[in-house]
Amino acid sequence: MGQHVRGLGAHLPRAPLDASQPGQEFGVSTEEVDVVVIGLGPGGEDAAGRLAEAGLAVVAVEAGLAGGECPFYACVPTKIMVRAAGLLEDARRVPGMAGTATVEPDWSVVADRLKNEATNDWDDASHVKALEDKGVTFVRGQGRLTGPREVTVGDRVFAARCGVLLNTGTAPAVPPIDGLDGTPYWTNRDAVKATAAPASLIILGGGFVGAELAQVFRRFGTAVTMIERGPRILAVEEPESSAMLADVFTREGIDVRCDTSIEAVSHDGKAFTVRTSGGDLTAEQVLVATGRRPNLKGLGLAAVGLDESARSVPVDEHLRAGDGLWAIGDITGKGAFTHMSMYQSAIAVRSILEQEGPPADYRAVPRVTFTDPEIGSVGITEAQAREQGLAVRTGSTRIADSSRGWIQKVDNDGFIKLVEDAEWGTLVGATVAGPAGGEILGLLTLAVKAEVPTATLRTMIYAYPTFHRALETALADLDS
Numbered sequence: 001m002g003q004h005v006r007g008l009g010a011h012l013p014r015a016p017l018d019a020s021q022p023g024q025e026f027g028v029s030t031e032e033v034d035v036v037v038i039g040l041g042p043g044g045e046d047a048a049g050r051l052a053e054a055g056l057a058v059v060a061v062e063a064g065l066a067g068g069e070c071p072f073y074a075c076v077p078t079k080i081m082v083r084a085a086g087l088l089e090d091a092r093r094v095p096g097m098a099g100t101a102t103v104e105p106d107w108s109v110v111a112d113r114l115k116n117e118a119t120n121d122w123d124d125a126s127h128v129k130a131l132e133d134k135g136v137t138f139v140r141g142q143g144r145l146t147g148p149r150e151v152t153v154g155d156r157v158f159a160a161r162c163g164v165l166l167n168t169g170t171a172p173a174v175p176p177i178d179g180l181d182g183t184p185y186w187t188n189r190d191a192v193k194a195t196a197a198p199a200s201l202i203i204l205g206g207g208f209v210g211a212e213l214a215q216v217f218r219r220f221g222t223a224v225t226m227i228e229r230g231p232r233i234l235a236v237e238e239p240e241s242s243a244m245l246a247d248v249f250t251r252e253g254i255d256v257r258c259d260t261s262i263e264a265v266s267h268d269g270k271a272f273t274v275r276t277s278g279g280d281l282t283a284e285q286v287l288v289a290t291g292r293r294p295n296l297k298g299l300g301l302a303a304v305g306l307d308e309s310a311r312s313v314p315v316d317e318h319l320r321a322g323d324g325l326w327a328i329g330d331i332t333g334k335g336a337f338t339h340m341s342m343y344q345s346a347i348a349v350r351s352i353l354e355q356e357g358p359p360a361d362y363r364a365v366p367r368v369t370f371t372d373p374e375i376g377s378v379g380i381t382e383a384q385a386r387e388q389g390l391a392v393r394t395g396s397t398r399i400a401d402s403s404r405g406w407i408q409k410v411d412n413d414g415f416i417k418l419v420e421d422a423e424w425g426t427l428v429g430a431t432v433a434g435p436a437g438g439e440i441l442g443l444l445t446l447a448v449k450a451e452v453p454t455a456t457l458r459t460m461i462y463a464y465p466t467f468h469r470a471l472e473t474a475l476a477d478l479d480s
């Protein structure tokens with residue numbers, strides 16, 4: 001006989017338990033629940049709590065830390081680092097603007113905040129408690145699909161009447177570079193645990209992770225070299241963003257090397273040597289920031305007819321990946337961002353509860369690279385719009401040419417770029433690079449999502465002298 005974990009969502013359709021399922025076949029006691037969530041990234045954690053609060057018997061399975069990458073190794077700790085580095089840079093901007101300031105970076109203050117304030121020394125007890133307070137049954141371990149609506153964790157088997165929600169996220173992808181394996185290289189997970197800023201750092205990869213951390217460590221005094229195999233850093237962004245950031249980085253003393261391949265990495269016990277197509281480089285530390293790989297291996301996807309070697313789990317607009325199966329977060333390949341994981345959680349929860357609600361809409365996905373200047377973008381780039389055959393018009397303006405940019409003076413790099421579908425007269429994409437670029441982006445995210453006509457945007461009143469007021473000039477530039 002199966003045993004119940006908690007009260008069931010009696011109104012929901014449930015699959016009858018199949019006596020031929022593996023767990024039952026071998027006489028293992030199968031625990032009957034409503035939903036099993038495998039992987040507690042931000043979305044899975046959110047969904048487990050909401051489903052339990054809706055009265056379902058929910059089991060949440062986590063192999064690592066409940067809450068996932070974001071609070072422990074990614075968004076939150078790196079933004080704490082960005083904030084600290086920004087304060088140092090602001091102080092360095094004082095001469096010529098406001099007098100004098102002496103800056104003495106001290107990484108131990110950052111390390112202390114990361115350890116004690118942000119991550120509780122990388123302990124997820126508070127996350128687990130919050131889930132349990134909502135009625136979720138938390139199970140620590142590696143979850144594996146062992147059949148439709150069936151999950152095995154160690155020697156426990158769960159039969160999920162409503163189904164299974166996957167939110168297993170990603171791990172750092174480490175490229176097969178000769179010698180790299182076996183060296184004490186960092187990934188983001190090590191960088192956020194650094195107890196000191198290294199004297200020198202070679203970053204492999206010029207994407208989001210590499211860009212944010214390059215500037216952080218540079219501002220704490222580290223000699224940083226960034227190696228990107230492609231022709232530009234932040235390659236998914238507009239080329240103007242890549243060029244501007246490479247220029248800012250170079251001025252800050254970061255050695256940016258694009259079109260550079262890495263041939264070998266070695267470590268002699270004290271320092272790294274990285275052999276590149278542009279010559280040998282040495283540094284105290286290497287950070288691998290070359291992308292992510294989805295945590296799909298060993299998840300048992302084959303048991304439900306899915307391919308475990310795929311880059312993502314295919315989902316429909318309600319995040320359904322099959323009968324009684326949902327997937328959310330990075331593994332869906334719709335954008336590896338916490339806000340995506342959370343957005344999809346809300347839709348998957350509605351779908352599991354059989355509630356009405358709008359399907360997923362990915363036209364206005366915002367993203368922000370928290371460099372200084374911030375690079376915020378939404379929707380599609382000019383090149384993507386042209387590839388889609390749209391009647392593209394672009395408009396742009398430099399932040400430095402606006403009143404507020406002139407007032408700002410020393411850190412006024414940046415621009416606004418708009419991508420308009422001229423046939424419909426609406427924006428399909430936009431970039432705001434500059435001070436508070438990620439905040440200004442909110443306005444443009446709304447414009448893309450709600451298909452606000454550019455004619456309407458032109459009739460708005462933009463407060464003087466704000467950074468976002470430069471939008472008026474970018475809109476006017478659509479005509480030129």
Ligand SMILES: Cc1cc2nc3c(=O)[nH]c(=O)nc-3n(C[C@H](O)[C@H](O)[C@H](O)COP(=O)(O)OP(=O)(O)OC[C@H]3O[C@@H](n4cnc5c(N)ncnc54)[C@H](O)[C@@H]3O)c2cc1C
Pocket residue numbers: 038039040041042043044061062063064065066067068069070073074075076078079141142143144167168169170188209295298299328329330331335336337338339340341370
């Ligand atoms: C350095 C860095 C900085 C970032 N900064 C930002 C940012 O500023 N803003 C932003 O929006 N995004 C940022 N991201 C991206 C963001 O971290 C992810 O998009 C976010 O964590 C959502 O991921 P997820 O929900 O897919 O799951 P994840 O957070 O990846 O969590 C998945 C969880 O599933 C667990 N798991 C995996 N397999 C199993 C299994 N079989 N059984 C049980 N448990 C399992 C893992 O242990 C993990 O805890 C950053 C990423 C990195 C690397």
Ligand SMILES: NC(=O)c1ccc[n+]([C@@H]2O[C@H](COP(=O)([O-])OP(=O)(O)OC[C@H]3O[C@@H](n4cnc5c(N)ncnc54)[C@H](O)[C@@H]3O)[C@@H](O)[C@H]2O)c1
Pocket residue numbers: 175204205206207208209210212227228229230233234235260261262289290291292335336337367368369370
């Ligand atoms: N602020 C944010 O929202 C934020 C911040 C960090 C990360 N993230 C998320 O995390 C994801 C992963 O970030 P990431 O920076 O690790 O990956 P990424 O895919 O953004 O960038 C990886 C870069 O490494 C380069 N690369 C790959 N192999 C290489 C090699 N062998 N040698 C040199 N360069 C190589 C790629 O060309 C690419 O430019 C992002 O896609 C993003 O969704 C978001």
